[in-house]
Amino acid sequence: MSDSATTDHATTTGMSHNKLAMWVFLGSECLLFGALISTYLVYRGRFADGPAPGDIFDIPFTSVSSFVLLMSSLTMVLALSALQRGDIRNNRLWLLTTALLGSLFIGGQVYEFTTFFREGLGYTTSPFSSAFFTLTGFHGVHVSIGILMLMSMFISSLRGTLRKEHSETVEIIGLYWHFVDIIWIFIFTVIYLVPSPTS
Amino acid sequence: MSTTETTEEQEEVVHDDHDHPSDAKYFQIAIILGVLTALEVATYYVDIGPALIPTLMVMMVVKFFMVAAWFMHLRFDNSLFTKFFVSGLVLAVAVYVIALSTFEFWSKG
Amino acid sequence: MTETTTVDDVVTQPLGVYTRPRGGTGWRDWITTVDHKKIGILYGVAALFFFVVGGIEALLIRLQLATPNGTVLGADMYNQVFTMHGVTMIFLAAMPLSAAFANYLIPLQIGARDVAFPRLNALSFWIFLAGGIVLNLSWVLGGAPDGGWFGYAPNTGIVFSPSAGMDFYALGLQITGVASLMSSINLTVTILNMRAPGMTLFRMPVFTWMMLVTQLLLVFAMPVIAVALFLLAFSRLFGAKFFDPAVGGDALLWQHLFWIFGHPEVYILILPSFGIISEVIPTFSRKPIFGYSFMVFSGIAIGFMGWGVWAHHMFVSGIGPISVAAFSLSTMFIAVPTGVKILNWMATMWGGRIKFSAPMLFAVGVVSMFTIGGLSGVTHAISPADTQQTDTYYIVAHFHYVIFGGIIFGLFAGLYFWWPKVFGHMLSDLVGKWNFWVMLVGFNLTFGPMHVLGLQGMSRRIDSYSPGFGFELWNMVSTVGSFLIALSVAIFVINVIVSAMKARGQAPCGPDPWDARSLEWLTPNPTPVHNFDEIPVVESLDEFWHRKYGTDEDGRIVRVASAEEVCEDGSAVGVHLPSPSFWPIVFASGLPFIALGLIFNLWLTVPGGLLVVMAIYAWIFEPVDDPDAAHGDHDDHGGDEAAADTTEEAPVV
Known part of the structure; x- marks a missing residue:
């Protein structure tokens, strides 16, 4: 039933359907995040009476959580390479680590949002606040879906049903995970590190 | 996983029996990514003047493509994947840069 | 899936909570179908x-x-x-x-x-x-x-x-x-x-x-x-x-x-x-x-x-x-x-x-x-x-x-x-x-x-x-x-x-009513459920036309075969096809609840969301090809095994 065993000879291009579909989907996601990032860029200076981005961003904190997400890409690829070797134990370990790092990132985001809210930046405060929460919120939802998929894999591994022949499944979830990571690489630089307007 | 035929075709690539780099290589990549991130964050503390934004952009692009090339295996995989991804990326950048231009984003920020 | 319905109709699936749809002809067939036609x-x-x-x-x-x-x-x-x-x-x-x-x-x-x-x-x-x-x-x-x-x-x-x-x-x-x-x-x-x-x-x-x-x-x-x-x-x-x-x-x-x-x-x-x-x-x-x-x-x-x-x-x-x-x-x-x-x-x-x-x-x-x-x-x-x-x-x-x-x-x-x-x-x-x-x-x-x-x-x-x-x-x-x-x-x-x-x-119209050119007309009309008896090997653009026409010694185009000779008769049996599924329509039926919930009352999103999540997990655990469905002895699997897994999470049960 594993399709990686059968698709190589069955498809025209030799690529598996699933992986090709994931890459097409990721190409599509570029346009989605591009639109959200552009929206933010148009609005980052329009903070009405509320806090400005330059006043409120906590660069050291966000740097740490960005680093956490970056390292989760490493653990993700290690999970894959373990499974490709048939090393179920390490695969399980790295899957769980990746999910935990992802959760840590989400936890940081929740903390950041709460802090901003206390400092007077609500979702409806200004075009800047709406755009900021929408962009980072969309990214957070993507990470959360990734965590769900990783945990599903982890549980399936505990039940003994995630074996070497399923490594393409982990690889495809990994592609999604890395993509979410590189989107954050972009967001971290363009939204946080590039100096923002202050009030 | 790319098929064995494609590995045979890419003879200029270091002749590895398996498609993917070793775990040690992944750790190396991660270290470089970590160092780049540290440098990026350092720009927050050290004033480098007008070089700031170009420097940040270069480091971002390097990080971006390192993850895509190594962790997402685009270096080793079928080039059609790269084509799809890069099409989306280039299209997004082009379209949104033009849209931002009509907002006079680059001149007014 | 006429070929795959020959075995007994009620087969319990691994999860044991539902019976997999098995095709047929009524409305159930239409709401569970995965046939592209x-x-x-x-x-x-x-x-x-x-x-x-x-x-x-x-x-x-x-x-x-x-x-x-x-x-x-x-x-x-x-x-x-x-x-x-x-x-x-x-x-x-x-x-x-x-x-x-x-x-x-x-x-x-x-x-x-x-x-x-x-x-x-x-x-x-x-x-x-x-x-x-x-x-x-x-x-x-x-x-x-x-x-x-x-x-x-x-x-x-x-x-x-x-x-x-x-x-x-x-x-x-x-x-x-x-x-x-x-x-x-x-x-x-x-x-x-x-x-x-x-x-x-x-x-x-x-x-x-x-x-x-x-x-x-x-x-x-x-x-x-x-x-x-x-x-x-x-x-x-x-x-x-x-x-x-x-x-x-x-x-x-x-x-x-x-x-x-x-x-x-x-x-x-x-x-x-x-x-x-x-x-x-x-x-x-x-x-x-x-x-x-x-x-x-x-x-x-x-x-x-x-x-x-x-x-x-x-x-x-x-x-x-x-x-x-x-x-x-x-x-x-x-x-x-x-x-x-x-x-x-x-x-x-x-x-x-x-x-x-x-x-x-x-x-x-x-x-x-x-x-x-x-x-x-x-x-x-x-x-x-x-x-x-x-x-x-x-x-x-x-x-x-x-x-x-x-x-x-x-x-x-x-x-x-x-x-x-x-x-x-x-x-x-x-x-x-x-x-x-x-x-x-x-x-x-x-x-x-x-x-x-x-x-x-x-x-x-x-x-x-x-x-x-x-x-x-x-x-x-x-x-x-x-x-x-x-x-x-x-x-x-x-x-x-x-x-x-x-x-x-009346009998169906002939296979090639328009003297057409492309591959879809190689199958009989209406198209049988498995499409092609044998996956064709293509040699040219306008393949179907080229199977019907050739050139004589003077280079003139002449008919070399009738449509009936060229077309398949749709008689293949035991072709392995993906099995029908309830989950697409269950998944989709959750979405209107979510939409209406967002507009009128957020509580409505709960049943909608549950339907969607349930459908996703049921979908993942449902093998694409029903293991109990008859596979027949037809050896031409063509693309359908490749058509197997529809989710990135391959069947793990």
Whole structure:
């Protein structure tokens, strides 16, 4: 039933359907995040009476959580390479680590949002606040879906049903995970590190 | 996983029996990514003047493509994947840069 | 799945909670089917239903405008009707009717047994239907959308549009957009990955090529409208400030996002029609398509350049002279590949032994009517002229020549052409010709005068006008024309019913009623459930034609085999096909609850969300191929095992 065993000879291009579909989907996601990032860029200076981005961003904190997400890409690829070797134990370990790092990132985001809210930046405060929460919120939802998929894999591994022949499944979830990571690489630089307007 | 035929075709690539780099290589990549991130964050503390934004952009692009090339295996995989991804990326950048231009984003920020 | 139903009907699945559907013939079969042909038919039926709904809305508009100071609809109802007319025709009629052709024909034209992800394909259809239902529920739940089909901010905000209508617009279109995105990924993978041996990219029929370009446009355009709709929904539902000018929100942002999607959308609509007539015209001219590679590359060029012209919708929005000049130029350039196509179709007909059957009439209708629409389009590219024309009936005339003249005529050509393929009997050609001529006359009477009205200064979207501006005559002509179009659609429906009744009890029509050229006609009519008995090996473009014709010693083309000799008889048994599934429709049925919940009461999202999550997990645990279904001893598995796993999470149970 594993399709990686059968698709190589069955498809025209030799690529598996699933992986090709994931890459097409990721190409599509570029346009989605591009639109959200552009929206933010148009609005980052329009903070009405509320806090400005330059006043409120906590660069050291966000740097740490960005680093956490970056390292989760490493653990993700290690999970894959373990499974490709048939090393179920390490695969399980790295899957769980990746999910935990992802959760840590989400936890940081929740903390950041709460802090901003206390400092007077609500979702409806200004075009800047709406755009900021929408962009980072969309990214957070993507990470959360990734965590769900990783945990599903982890549980399936505990039940003994995630074996070497399923490594393409982990690889495809990994592609999604890395993509979410590189989107954050972009967001971290363009939204946080590039100096923002202050009030 | 790319098929064995494609590995045979890419003879200029270091002749590895398996498609993917070793775990040690992944750790190396991660270290470089970590160092780049540290440098990026350092720009927050050290004033480098007008070089700031170009420097940040270069480091971002390097990080971006390192993850895509190594962790997402685009270096080793079928080039059609790269084509799809890069099409989306280039299209997004082009379209949104033009849209931002009509907002006079680059001149007014 | 007639072949796979031979074993006992009740087999419990690993989860032990439900019985897997096993095909059959009744309604259960239709709601669980994963067969691309049945899904294509479902798309077609739903699209034609919405086409009639949108048509009734159009007639209401025309009744209101027939005479000055019309009283058929109030101003508020008028806004709702014209908005829903546009939304329905574009998103619920034209796009799904194209999807019907894509689903039915792409696997057949490339020599495959199904699409790459059969269950995802079913899911796309049901999600589309859910979106269509959500949009139309607005009529009975407090008022339909009233901000126009492109919903310009801040007109769509709560202040100017206080009913829930625009919420339905934002969420309903979001749902149909998800369906389009899934379907486009699915079909892209299908075309790239499931071609029969020898079916290189440049042996694919032009229809499949145009569909590939369409799917790629969808892949990249749908996320843009998704973001725009999210911004709109969040603004209305949660008070986000994206389009609130009082605090710095920018109405232009919506326009950009909408048209970055919206202009590729125009090509998403037109390219399938171009593909259809590129199959019809060679068949009825009895010549191969002129300049195949030019046809393909001009299609690719249109798809590519379609991304660089969106701001020509915004020449009067204040985007600045540089932008206007640049987008004027790019808009003029995109006329070039379109012109290439028009010339190639004419060159295909030139010197051919043309047979004007109904499909051919509709195809020639496209070539001529679309050219008129294209020419008026070029006048918009000239921005000073466009400034005069913006928001007048001239624009309405232009895009109806493109959308009706270019797309609806093309889709009708396809309906007449492939009807025997799908249903095994022909539609009456004589009635089809009546259908065409009535539609052509009605269409030109309806939309031709709008050019004049627009240049006279009649604004679009006004619900009434005073006498004395010289609008009376042409508005009346236009209304009369619109009822002629309605008559032509009625003729089509009668044709469908009468032809089906006549065909009852008769043997199916022959396998090759039109002396056609491409691979789908290799299978008998109607197409058997497994498509091909043996996956064909393709040696040339127009493979089917080349199997029927050869050349004699003098180099003249002669018939070498009859269609009956060439075509398969559909007798293969035991072909391994993906099994039906309940989960696509369960998944899709959760979405209207979520949408209504967001609008009216958040608690409603809970059952909706639960349905979706349950369907996703059940889906993952359901093997694509029922292990208990009979596999038979047929050794030709072709693409169907490749069609196996539909989710990234392969079966792990």
